[in-house]
Amino acid sequence: MAIAAIEAEELTRVYGSLRAVDGVSFTVEPGEIFGFLGPNGAGKTTTVRMLTTILTPTDGTARIFGHDIRRDSYGARLQFGVVPEESNVYLELSAWQNLLFSARLYRIPSHDARLRAERLLQLFGLWGRHQEKVQVFSRGMRRKVAIAMSLIHEPRLLFLDEPTSGLDVQSTRAIHELIRHLNQQGTTVFLTTHRMEEAQSLCTRIAIINRGRLATVDTPTKLRRTLQQLQAVEVQIDGLTKAEEEALQALPTVVRALRRGSALRLYTPEPVETIRELLRYADENGKKIAALETLQPSLEEVFLYLTEGIEGVTVGEQAVPQAAKLGSERGGKR
Amino acid sequence: MKVQQTLARLRRELAIALAIAAKDVQVYYLAPPMIMFGLLLPFFMFFSFSVRRGLAPAESVARLLAITTFFTASSAGPVILPMERRTRTFERMLVAPVALISVLAGEAAVGMVFGAGVSILTLLLATIFLGVRSVSPVALIAAVLLASAAFSALGLLFASWPTSSATPVGSIMMPATLVRWPLMFVSGVFVPLEQMSQPLRAISYLSPLTYAQDLFDHLVMGRGLQPAALNWAALVAFLVIFIAATIWFHRVQRQRGY
Ligand SMILES: Nc1ncnc2c1ncn2[C@@H]1O[C@H](COP(=O)(O)OP(=O)(O)O)[C@@H](O)[C@H]1O
Ligand SMILES: [Mg+2]
Numbered sequence: 001m002a003i004a005a006i007e008a009e010e011l012t013r014v015y016g017s018l019r020a021v022d023g024v025s026f027t028v029e030p031g032e033i034f035g036f037l038g039p040n041g042a043g044k045t046t047t048v049r050m051l052t053t054i055l056t057p058t059d060g061t062a063r064i065f066g067h068d069i070r071r072d073s074y075g076a077r078l079q080f081g082v083v084p085e086e087s088n089v090y091l092e093l094s095a096w097q098n099l100l101f102s103a104r105l106y107r108i109p110s111h112d113a114r115l116r117a118e119r120l121l122q123l124f125g126l127w128g129r130h131q132e133k134v135q136v137f138s139r140g141m142r143r144k145v146a147i148a149m150s151l152i153h154e155p156r157l158l159f160l161d162e163p164t165s166g167l168d169v170q171s172t173r174a175i176h177e178l179i180r181h182l183n184q185q186g187t188t189v190f191l192t193t194h195r196m197e198e199a200q201s202l203c204t205r206i207a208i209i210n211r212g213r214l215a216t217v218d219t220p221t222k223l224r225r226t227l228q229q230l231q232a233v234e235v236q237i238d239g240l241t242k243a244e245e246e247a248l249q250a251l252p253t254v255v256r257a258l259r260r261g262s263a264l265r266l267y268t269p270e271p272v273e274t275i276r277e278l279l280r281y282a283d284e285n286g287k288k289i290a291a292l293e294t295l296q297p298s299l300e301e302v303f304l305y306l307t308e309g310i311e312g313v314t315v316g317e318q319a320v321p322q323a324a325k326l327g328s329e330r331g332g333k334r
Numbered sequence: 335m336k337v338q339q340t341l342a343r344l345r346r347e348l349a350i351a352l353a354i355a356a357k358d359v360q361v362y363y364l365a366p367p368m369i370m371f372g373l374l375l376p377f378f379m380f381f382s383f384s385v386r387r388g389l390a391p392a393e394s395v396a397r398l399l400a401i402t403t404f405f406t407a408s409s410a411g412p413v414i415l416p417m418e419r420r421t422r423t424f425e426r427m428l429v430a431p432v433a434l435i436s437v438l439a440g441e442a443a444v445g446m447v448f449g450a451g452v453s454i455l456t457l458l459l460a461t462i463f464l465g466v467r468s469v470s471p472v473a474l475i476a477a478v479l480l481a482s483a484a485f486s487a488l489g490l491l492f493a494s495w496p497t498s499s500a501t502p503v504g505s506i507m508m509p510a511t512l513v514r515w516p517l518m519f520v521s522g523v524f525v526p527l528e529q530m531s532q533p534l535r536a537i538s539y540l541s542p543l544t545y546a547q548d549l550f551d552h553l554v555m556g557r558g559l560q561p562a563a564l565n566w567a568a569l570v571a572f573l574v575i576f577i578a579a580t581i582w583f584h585r586v587q588r589q590r591g592y
Contacts (some may be wrong), residue, residue, distance in 0.1 A: 003499055015591070046591075054428050055591045076433045088422035092361045104353035105430040149426070 003066050005157050005188040006051065010060035013046050013212075020046045021214035023060065028190060028205075035203030036192040043212040044192035045085060048161050051190075052082045065156060073230070078106075081150030082159040088141040091135040095126055095145045098134060099152055106153035113152070119304050120148040124178065136164045138328045140171025147178065151187075158182065160191040160263055164198065176202060196299060200224065210303040223302075228269045229255070230297035230305055236263045236290040244285070251277045263291070336491070342440050347436040354427060354440025359447060367503050371409040371511075372448055375542040376401045392463040396550040398460075399453050399478065400523050407449025407542045408514060409481040411489030412506040416443060418501070434584055436489060438577065445486025446479065453478045474553040477566075484569050487576035488522050489541065492567070494583040496590055527559055542572040 005316055013021040021043040021103045028034040036044050049055040051062055053073040067075035086124065089098050096117060103113035105317040116131040121127040124144040129137075134145055143163065163179070175310050179202060183189055193199050200220045201205045208215040208223075216223075235248075248264060249257040253274045268274040273293045297305070347348040362368050380398050390399070419422035427437045454475065460466045468474045492510040518524060520534055521543035527535060538544045549565035558565070 013591075049591070052429050052580060054425055054588070056589050074431050076428055080429075082425075084425060084428055085420050086422050088426055090357070090361050090419075090423060092364075093357075097360070101353065101357045102426065103356075105350060105426065105432070 002030050004063070005032070006034075006049065006062060006064060006190060008060070008062040011047060011050055011057055011062055011118070011153075012059035013043070013050060013055065014058040019212045021057075024209070024212070024214050025060075026207055026214065026217055028178055028188065028284070030188050031177065031186070032204045033189040033191065033202055035199035035206040036190065036198070036209060037194070037196065037199040037206050037299065038192070038209035041049070041208045041211075042194075044194075045161055045294060046208060046212075047209070048082070048084075048159050048190075048192060050216045052080060053077060053161055071240070076096065078153075080157040080159055081155040082151065083143075083146050083150050083161065083163060085161045085165065087146035088146045089134050089142055090135060094131050094133055095121060095137070095148075096130040097151055098145055098199075102149040102152045108153060116152055116154070117148075120151060123181075124148050125174070138171070140167050140174065143167060143171065143175065144178075147175075149191065155187070157188045157190065160189065162192055163191075164195075194299065196227070196302075199268065208303055208306060210297070210300065210307075214305040215303050224303065226302060227297055230267065230301055231269065231271050232265050232267045232295045232297075233271050233274045233278065233292065233293050234260070234263050234295055237282065237287050238290055240287075244287075248278070248281065251281070253277060260301075265295070337591040340587060349435055350430065350432040350588050351436040351440035351443065354437060355443035355447070355590065356415055358410075358441060358444040360511055362417075362444070363448070364409070365413060365417070367413045367507065368409065368448070369505060371413065372451060375409075376405040376452070379405070391460065391466050392555045393551075395460045395464070396467045397523055397547070398456055398522070399550045399554070400481075400543060400547040401518070402453045402456055403449045403478055403481040404485050404518070404523075405514065406452045407445040407485035408492070409507075409536040410445030410448050410486055411491070412495040412510045413503055414444060415493035416491065416501055416503045416506050423497035435577075435581055438580055438584070442483065442486045442490050442577070445489050445508065446482040447544075449482030449486060450478050454483065470553055474550070475492040477546075477549050477553055477569075480566070480573070481549070484546075484573040484576065485540055485578065491576050491580045491583070494580045494587070496583055496587040517541045517543055520544070533570050536566070542569065545569055545572075 003029050006026075008024055008026050011021055011024045012019065024043075024047060035046065038044050046055065048229070050057045051064070051069065053069050053076060057070070057215070061070050061136050063069070064076040065079045067079060083262065090101070093101070099117040099120065100113055108116070116144070118127065121130045124147070126141060126144060126148070137145065140166055147160070147163070164175050167175065179189055179191070191202070200223070203220060205217060205219055206223055209218040245257070245259075245264060248254070248266065251266070251274065253268045253270045254266045256267045257270070266274055274291065275294070278292070281287070370387040380401050415424070428434075430437075457468075457474070457478070489510065492513070493506050495506070520530075521541045522530075522538065523543060527538060527544070527548075530538065545568040548558040548560055549562060549569070552562045552565070556563045
């Protein structure tokens with residue numbers, strides 16, 4: 001078997017009393033686009049910073065293509081390129097100068113450096129504007145320069161920390177295309193994101209992290225199935241009695257129900273069917289539906305479901321601040 | 335074989351340090367705080383504290399050299415490092431296949447280039463317009479370079495005090511300036527050492543600037559208070575101490591997280 005691109009063993013980082021990353025272990029095979037998915041503050045950036053030798057782990061270690069990040073950081077650094085959350089480019093320099101500086105950091109001979117810089121700038125659609133100061137570039141263009149800088153030494157592995165956060169739809173699409181292209185050319189990609197759709201559409205495997213702990217590592221297909229289990233329909237019907245509430249819970253497609261204020265949340269793998277059942281029920285019993293919406297699970301709910309099962313989700317909802325947070329994080333009305 | 339590997343490694347480290355220094359000059363020579371603290375302030379200080387006493391031109395030049403090497407060189411670190419850390423460009427160098435000391439040497443070289451550049455320009459102007467003749471020009475240039483290197487390392491030391499990455503230039507520059515001002519007053523730049531009270535004079539020997547001032551006195555005017563060799567040795571010692579302390583700060587920072 002080929003040597004693993006990343007092998008993390010019990011990586012841990014403690015800040016004071018906070019375990020920002022808590023005993024995280026996983027393996028990334030060469031050729032993968034590996035997604036590190038988690039809400040804000042989950043420990044994604046901290047993990048990337050440890051893997052890229054910027055931050056010393058409190059405990060545990062990792063190997064990058066066999067090079068231990070603690071004992072052989074020099075060897076490890078030659079294997080990867082890294083793009084942090086903010087595009088770390090020199091605004092006072094041109095894209096061209098930025099790339100050449102990057103090449104000098106890796107001691108790439110000047111002739112090669114120029115060829116590679118030109119090829120990268122062309123690939124990224126920046127050739128023609130490469131002599132302009134990066135200052136005048138848009139966010140998306142700066143991100144591209146930052147990625148190009150990290151590729152100048154042709155690393156086998158690329159770390160991307162939230163590569164599309166803060167970018168518009170077009171830039172996001174362009175960056176996704178680039179990531180796929182690089183991957184097809186043989187670059188292993190490790191990317192973090194807090195957006196489920198991004199991980200789903202790009203990655204070959206997805207790890208879900210929350211509060212420093214890894215919940216699961218799985219394929220997008222399997223995760224999609226999990227998400228289905230956590231879909232819900234939230235309905236508001238005035239003057240619902242306890243017995244009527246129980247009747248709604250007993251609808252054929254409803255897995256579980258939860259009261260949220262004056263609304264009733266019905267978890268269901270088939271929201272459309274559930275809505276049909278609800279309408280029929282209201283019709284037959286002369287009830288008036290005041291509001292109705294379908295909900296996609298938040299990342300936090302998925303995490304709780306994966307670590308603690310469906311009961312875990314309920315526990316999370318009962319805590320008041322938690323419930324408020326979940327409510328605001330709920331994304332998709334579909 | 336072993337020797338060859340070591341040499342190759344050294345060459346590599348040196349080349350990368352130079353690349354970092356060249357980039358810094360390219361990026362920061364026009365940065366407003368650089369011009370403010372590195373260029374305008376030293377001359378302001380010179381004209382407000384030194385020149386009015388009606389000193390001989392040679393003595394003025396020796397003092398001005400002390401001020402420019404000291405202030406200009408030590409301003410680079412507190413400008414560049416916080417900016418590099420805030421934009422996270424510093425991390426590019428941290429993840430490059432190069433030792434931390436080479437990154438720091440590259441950053442320190444910038445202060446040295448700025449400090450020595452401004453000083454040598456001053457010297458040229460003084461030679462042309464004031465007719466000041468140094469007793470040993472070559473040694474004087476060497477002294478300017480050494481003093482600039484030591485003071486640049488001091489600036490880097492200020493800038494490396496472990497903090498969060500969001501620290502703005504101002505909150506590094508303020509304390510750095512607060513330390514540098516009193517240093518100038520006890521180092522014979524404004525008030526000559528021989529006119530100082532005993533306790534103050536004892537303190538002055540803790541300041542690296544004292545040795546630089548005395549060395550410039552030797553090399554411009556041909557006289558100083560203590561042996562020139564002692565001044566040279568002290569400046570080298572300070573350079574080594576400042577670099578060692580800077581590396582230690584960065585070790586702490588890496589443990590805590592950049
Ligand atoms: N330098 C630091 N000092 C103290 N706490 C930190 C530091 N960096 C990150 N944290 C904390 O560690 C946790 C994980 O942060 P981070 O890895 O940045 O999360 P993510 O990238 O997933 O949003 C957060 O609670 C954050 O506040
Ligand atoms: Mg992050």
